[in-house]
Amino acid sequence: MYxxxxxxxxxxxxxxxxxxxxxxxxxxxxQRDKNNIRLFDEDSIDWLICVKCLKECGMSIESIKNYxxxxxxxxxxxxxxxxxxxxxxxxxxxxxxxxRQRAQYMERKVNHYLNIINHQIPDDTNPENWxxxxxx
Numbered sequence: 001m002y003x004x005x006x007x008x009x010x011x012x013x014x015x016x017x018x019x020x021x022x023x024x025x026x027x028x029x030x031q032r033d034k035n036n037i038r039l040f041d042e043d044s045i046d047w048l049i050c051v052k053c054l055k056e057c058g059m060s061i062e063s064i065k066n067y068x069x070x071x072x073x074x075x076x077x078x079x080x081x082x083x084x085x086x087x088x089x090x091x092x093x094x095x096x097x098x099x100r101q102r103a104q105y106m107e108r109k110v111n112h113y114l115n116i117i118n119h120q121i122p123d124d125t126n127p128e129n130w131x132x133x134x135x136x
Contacts, residue, residue, distance in 0.1 A: 001031070002040040011048055018048065024061055026051045026068055058095065059088050 008015045022030050022038055029043040040048070047068070054064045067084050070077035115121045123129050 002045070004038050004040075007040045007045060007048060010045070011052060013048070013052065021048060021051050024065060026061070026064055028068065028072055054088075057088055058092060059084075063088070 002010070004015050004018050007013075008018045011018075019038070021027060027040070027044050027047045029041060029047060031039045031041065031044070033039055050068070050071075051064055054067065055061075059067070063084060067081060070081050070084075112121075113125070116123050116125065
């Protein structure tokens with residue numbers, strides 16, 4: 001059996017995060033001793049690894065809880081779990097596209113600044129240099 005501190009170190013999580021996950025019911029196999037101290041066995045660690053992976057993929061705590069509840073219901077929920085993972089995958093690709101667009105914008109800004117630095121264009125990035133009638 002492992003303590004919160006040991007599990008946190010083992011999984012590279014904070015103790016607060018481990019407690020948060022257990023308080024949200026994301027570790028179904030969690031045990032407690034007579035003093036109500038959390039105790040983790042290998043199954044508990046596996047659940048935490050699952051939670052950590054899903055969280056790192058951007059899944060919400062509510063969706064993770066739903067996924068875990070479905071896992072506990074057995075193989076009949078595989079199609080539902082697939083749908084959850086599919087939706088998360090779509091969300092991840094949408095975020096990737098947004099990040100690509102931000103990176104392209106920043107690349108244009110970098111090139112714009114290089115043109116300013118090389119005196120190819122005037123500095124139009126500083127509001128102090130803008131024409132006072134610009135917003136009219």
